[in-house]
Amino acid sequence: MSNIVHKDSSQRASVLQHVSQNIRRLRHAGEMSQSTLAQKSGVSRRMLVAIEAGEKNVSLTTLDLIAQALQVAFSDLIKAPDNRDPSRINELAWTGVHPGSKAVLLASSAASREVELWEWRLEPGEVYPCEPDADGWSEQLFVFEGCLTLQVEGQQHLLNAGEFFTFASNRRYAYRNDGEVATRFVRNVVI
Amino acid sequence: MSNIVHKDSSQRASVLQHVSQNIRRLRHAGEMSQSTLAQKSGVSRRMLVAIEAGEKNVSLTTLDLIAQALQVAFSDLIKAPDNRDPSRINELAWTGVHPGSKAVLLASSAASREVELWEWRLEPGEVYPCEPDADGWSEQLFVFEGCLTLQVEGQQHLLNAGEFFTFASNRRYAYRNDGEVATRFVRNVVI
DNA sequence: AGGGGTTGCGCAGTATACTGCCCACTTTCG
DNA sequence: CGAAAGTGGGCAGTATACTGCGCAACCCCT
Numbered sequence: 001m002s003n004i005v006h007k008d009s010s011q012r013a014s015v016l017q018h019v020s021q022n023i024r025r026l027r028h029a030g031e032m033s034q035s036t037l038a039q040k041s042g043v044s045r046r047m048l049v050a051i052e053a054g055e056k057n058v059s060l061t062t063l064d065l066i067a068q069a070l071q072v073a074f075s076d077l078i079k080a081p082d083n084r085d086p087s088r089i090n091e092l093a094w095t096g097v098h099p100g101s102k103a104v105l106l107a108s109s110a111a112s113r114e115v116e117l118w119e120w121r122l123e124p125g126e127v128y129p130c131e132p133d134a135d136g137w138s139e140q141l142f143v144f145e146g147c148l149t150l151q152v153e154g155q156q157h158l159l160n161a162g163e164f165f166t167f168a169s170n171r172r173y174a175y176r177n178d179g180e181v182a183t184r185f186v187r188n189v190v191i
Numbered sequence: 192m193s194n195i196v197h198k199d200s201s202q203r204a205s206v207l208q209h210v211s212q213n214i215r216r217l218r219h220a221g222e223m224s225q226s227t228l229a230q231k232s233g234v235s236r237r238m239l240v241a242i243e244a245g246e247k248n249v250s251l252t253t254l255d256l257i258a259q260a261l262q263v264a265f266s267d268l269i270k271a272p273d274n275r276d277p278s279r280i281n282e283l284a285w286t287g288v289h290p291g292s293k294a295v296l297l298a299s300s301a302a303s304r305e306v307e308l309w310e311w312r313l314e315p316g317e318v319y320p321c322e323p324d325a326d327g328w329s330e331q332l333f334v335f336e337g338c339l340t341l342q343v344e345g346q347q348h349l350l351n352a353g354e355f356f357t358f359a360s361n362r363r364y365a366y367r368n369d370g371e372v373a374t375r376f377v378r379n380v381v382i
Numbered sequence: 383a384g385g386g387g388t389t390g391c392g393c394a395g396t397a398t399a400c401t402g403c404c405c406a407c408t409t410t411c412g
Numbered sequence: 413c414g415a416a417a418g419t420g421g422g423c424a425g426t427a428t429a430c431t432g433c434g435c436a437a438c439c440c441c442t
Contacts, residue, residue: 015255015265033388044431049390056429059248059399060269064206074206075266078251224418235401240420247399250429 015078019063020054022077026070041069121184122148122177129174139187141165146183149176159185206269210254211245213268217261232260312375313339313368320365337374340367350376 027037034052038045042065050056051066067074122128141150143159150157150165152173159165167173177183218228225243229236233256241247242257258265313319332341334350341348343364358364368374 015251019251035388045389046391046432047430050430053390057250057252057399059250059429060207060210060254061248062430063251074269078265078269225420226418236419237402237421238400241400244420248429250399253400 016054016057018079019058019077020052022079023048023066023070024052026072026076030070032070037066037069041065043069120175120187121182122146122175123182124177124180126183127174127176130169130172132170132172139167139169141185141187143183143185145185146177146181147179148183148185149178150174151176207245207248209270210249210268211243213270214239214257214261215243217263217267221261223261228257228260232256234260311366311378312373313337313366314373315368315371317374318365318367320363321360322363332376332378334374334376336376337368337372338370339374339376340369341365342367 027034030037032040034045034048037043038048043062047056047062048066051058063077064074067077070077120128141148141159143161145161147161148159150159150167150173152167153171157165218225221228223231225236225239228234229239234253238247238253239257242249254268255265258268261268311319332339332350334352336352338352339350341350341358341364343358344362349369
């Protein structure tokens with residue numbers, strides 16, 4: 001008979017409780033099946049089933065493989081599903097060279113998908129170039145003051161006040177105010 | 192012969208690179224030996240040796256046990272060792288009722304241990320009461336102008352200019368300037 | 383009905399995380 | 413100098429993370 005005392009698997013670490021939900025949520029957000037995630041990550045689908053069921057005690061490397069396949073940070077998999085940093089809310093995230101140009105994060109949540117709500121203001125002549133996001137991200141714009149020129153890889157879209165536009169943000173794009181008054185619009189970043 | 196393809200253990204996840212350093216750093220910060228941490232966490236010392244050497248692919252539950260024993264959040268073990276919020280630097284964190292009394296955070300880093308460096312200034316008669324910190328936190332004081340009265344649970348310590356003092360801050364304590372000139376000292380908060 | 387996609391689970395097998403015990407080395411302290 | 417504490421690592425053994433396979437159940441199509 002062995003005298004080895006092992007950890008009681010019935011009382012799992014609180015971290016593990018979030019992991020399964022996070023993986024499933026993010027997998028659905030990326031519109032991936034268990035099979036495709038298994039293929040992308042290199043983790044067997046059998047293991048993914050067990051993890052999403054919360055049956056297995058995942059190792060760090062396995063979890064990291066999944067995180068990379070989901071294109072999220074490792075910490076996104078272990079944190080509680082509902083904890084976007086609240087300190088960023090109402091944070092002044094960017095100011096332009098022209099005084100008054102600014103970007104403010106209005107809201108942020110992780111419901112069934114990741115959502116960021118921004119309020120933007122561009123003074124006349126102001127330009128904000130964006131790096132491409134990862135695949136799957138898209139943006140929705142609603143201009144409520146002035147007019148906004150959205151440039152997406154060569155193509156230009158002129159949005160007047162009251163107009164709405166949505167596009168995939170995995171390409172190089174830029175916001176520009178070609179008008180003569182300040183442009184104010186709401187920007188919704190989604191995955 | 193098996194056709195099972197296994198993950199190459201030579202290319203470890205980037206997360207694992209931080210874990211070993213973090214555990215060792217935080218263990219030393221708590222002034223614990225491998226043996227005591229093994230006893231507190233329930234993880235065998237043999238395993239701790241392997242983890243700190245970066246030889247093993249830790250599971251979430253094992254890492255969580257260690258995190259609890261170290262009294263840190265799980266995420267503290269996986270994140271890069273150097274990420275204290277830099278925006279707090281030079282922040283005016285507290286002003287007293289007497290004009291000129293102030294607390295300024297000078298520096299903050301996570302080198303071999305968690306460190307917060309403060310510059311304090313207490314006008315004559317000023318008192319700053321502190322709530323107890325969590326176990327493991329300690330403070331180092333160095334007075335370089337005036338004299339400081341440190342009160343730790345009934346006991347009083349009078350520190351003159353040039354004097355140094357260190358104590359565990361998991362008890363109720365207070366700074367007080369009983370002198371007739373302003374007291375200036377450096378406060379080092381450590382875990 | 384029937385075929386394709388997704389999911390859950392049982393099973394056997396392999397790799398490895400993890401344990402306890404051992405010894406060797408170093409540092410510190412009296 | 414010896415004793416004690418901290419550390420690194422070899423080794424055998426056990427538990428389990430992880431894999432591949434195969435089957436059943438459940439969609440949503442036409």
